Amino acid sequence: MQKYYPDFELESLYRIHLEPTSKCNLLCPMCPRSINGASVRKTLELTEISFQDFKSWFSPYIKQLKSWVLCGGTGEPNVAKDMLKIIEYIRTEHDDSFIHMNTNGGVRTPDYYKELGKYFPKNVDRGQLIFSIDGLEDTNHLYRRNNSWKKIMENSQAFIDGGGKAEWEFLIFKHNEHQIDEARQLSKEMGFVKFIAKKALGFQHVNDGVPISHPVYNKDGNIEYLLEAPTDENNRNLGSRTEIGNVDIHQSIPLASRYKWDKIFMDSILDFDPKTAHAEFDYERRVNNSTINCKVLGKPENPEDKHEIYVTAQGLVMPCCWIGTVYYVPSNWFELVQIQQVVKKFGEDNISLYKNTLEEVYNSGYFNIFKDGWNKDNIRCGKLGYCATTCGENNQIDDIWTHEENERAK
Numbered sequence: 014m015q016k017y018y019p020d021f022e023l024e025s026l027y028r029i030h031l032e033p034t035s036k037c038n039l040l041c042p043m044c045p046r047s048i049n050g051a052s053v054r055k056t057l058e059l060t061e062i063s064f065q066d067f068k069s070w071f072s073p074y075i076k077q078l079k080s081w082v083l084c085g086g087t088g089e090p091n092v093a094k095d096m097l098k099i100i101e102y103i104r105t106e107h108d109d110s111f112i113h114m115n116t117n118g119g120v121r122t123p124d125y126y127k128e129l130g131k132y133f134p135k136n137v138d139r140g141q142l143i144f145s146i147d148g149l150e151d152t153n154h155l156y157r158r159n160n161s162w163k164k165i166m167e168n169s170q171a172f173i174d175g176g177g178k179a180e181w182e183f184l185i186f187k188h189n190e191h192q193i194d195e196a197r198q199l200s201k202e203m204g205f206v207k208f209i210a211k212k213a214l215g216f217q218h219v220n221d222g223v224p225i226s227h228p229v230y231n232k233d234g235n236i237e238y239l240l241e242a243p244t245d246e247n248n249r250n251l252g253s254r255t256e257i258g259n260v261d262i263h264q265s266i267p268l269a270s271r272y273k274w275d276k277i278f279m280d281s282i283l284d285f286d287p288k289t290a291h292a293e294f295d296y297e298r299r300v301n302n303s304t305i306n307c308k309v310l311g312k313p314e315n316p317e318d319k320h321e322i323y324v325t326a327q328g329l330v331m332p333c334c335w336i337g338t339v340y341y342v343p344s345n346w347f348e349l350v351q352i353q354q355v356v357k358k359f360g361e362d363n364i365s366l367y368k369n370t371l372e373e374v375y376n377s378g379y380f381n382i383f384k385d386g387w388n389k390d391n392i393r394c395g396k397l398g399y400c401a402t403t404c405g406e407n408n409q410i411d412d413i414w415t416h417e418e419n420e421r422a423k
């Protein structure tokens with residue numbers, strides 16, 4: 014098997030991306046936890062990592078770990094009841110650790126955020142708290158469904174006044190692209206150290222070159238409005254644009270049927286047959302021709318590089334946040350079911366930190382199942398389509414990062 018530098022070896026682990034909880038106060042329509050903004054998926058286990066579990070899983074490595082990402086794909090970190098204790102523990106055991114955390118800003122109280130600010134000191138390079146605020150008072154809730162503008166403003170100001178380093182991240186849609194400059198100005202007035210306008214994922218599927226909009230449903234399962242791609246092409250994520258033909262986005266789908274289909278999709282992952290499963294022609298051609306350079310293993314030509322892993326709120330070790338998040342998404346899209354099947358076949362019990370130490374997971378051969386899938390000829394014989402979409406040529410993640418670098422340079 015090809016050797017990678019760095020490889021998935023415990024000695025070169027420098028960062029853990031941890032999902033403290035799968036619970037959240039919001040229902041963002043394109044978030045894996047929500048059914049198009051209508052309700053939380055019933056197939057998602059709502060859980061969180063306790064301080065005791067955190068300590069027993071990671072204390073042997075806490076001095077080795079240089080960096081933490083506290084975010085996750087299906088939850089708001091500050092909903093986790095032990096969040097402050099966990100951060101305090103990281104700071105006590107390894108004060109220099111870099112902690113990057115995300116929040117929608119709409120939970121807890123200003124006093125809580127003020128306290129949180131102490132762990133992200135503004136004038137020291139030890140991390141930051143990113144507030145995800147996608148617009149202004151009249152637009153933020155169109156994506157960040159259920160959030161309260163007043164609360165976000167109070168909490169973020171309390172965090173900044175408490176000495177915390179705050180950044181404002183602004184996902185761009187058609188409904189808010191005209192507000193970027195105004196939001197940037199507000200961020201400066203409040204004391205945010207950075208403002209980052211960021212391309213949203215989710216508009217890569219096109220019909221005759223036009224990005225397909227996302228329907229947002231109300232709690233009865235009826236369409237309330239559409240989320241549309243930005244009009245300015247510079248604000249669009251076009252990395253892995255895929256033609257998927259005519260799609261009727263105006264169908265209302267009864268929620269009871271959505272729950273039923275979610276369950277059917279999740280229950281049939283092991284039945285998936287990559288040899289015969291449907292894949293769009295345009296998609297299959299693109300991923301088969303794509304060379305995969307795993308983002309968490311850094312640059313192969315640099316043996317000094319270190320790697321990171323992702324741990325889900327359910328305690329499962331994943332090679333990266335992208336796989337860790339889609340693992341819980343019910344779908345019949347080829348690459349999602351394929352990657353879910355690969356992990357499920359290896360066995361959740363073998364990668365759960367409730368049942369194994371981190372060292373045991375590393376020694377189990379788990380990471381080879383991903384590495385094996387990078388150099389296969391095509392997706393019918395085991396090439397991992399999701400890895401190609403995420404870490405192959407023209408991938409949508411690089412497109413976000415390029416944009417982000419430009420924004421950070423402003």
Ligand code: SF4
Binds near residue numbers: 040044045047086087
């Ligand atoms: S705030 Fe984050 S975790 Fe919560 S619904 Fe939105 S995207 Fe998902």
Ligand code: SF4
Binds near residue numbers: 306333336383
């Ligand atoms: S998607 Fe695959 S190739 Fe990309 S970072 Fe994750 S494991 Fe590596």
